[in-house]
Amino acid sequence: MTHDELIEQAARLFKVLGNSLRIHILFYLRKHGESTVSSIVDHLGASQPVISKQLSILRKYDFVQKRKEGNFVYYSINDQDIVQIIDAMTEHLDHLA
Incomplete structure (x- = not known):
């Protein structure tokens, strides 16, 4: 992968993480593990x-x-690198507080 392609992928990653509700969802799943939509x-x-x-x-x-089980749909974090990013963000924000 070229340097430019890596930069584009990083931009897409930060764009996805640029929504506060998506970050809330990821923090929730990080803390609580697999969870239903409800x-x-x-x-x-x-x-x-x-x-x-x-x-x-x-x-x-x-x-x-x-993952679907009966009438319920369960979500969990799929990418452990995202867990590391979430942890790094939390640690960084704690230092700022």
């Missing part, structure tokens, strides 16, 4: 369609994966 909705207070749309975007970029 539990994410209850915790974040956003509507189900809004949460589902954001989960769809996170899934499109392989940040999360989904």
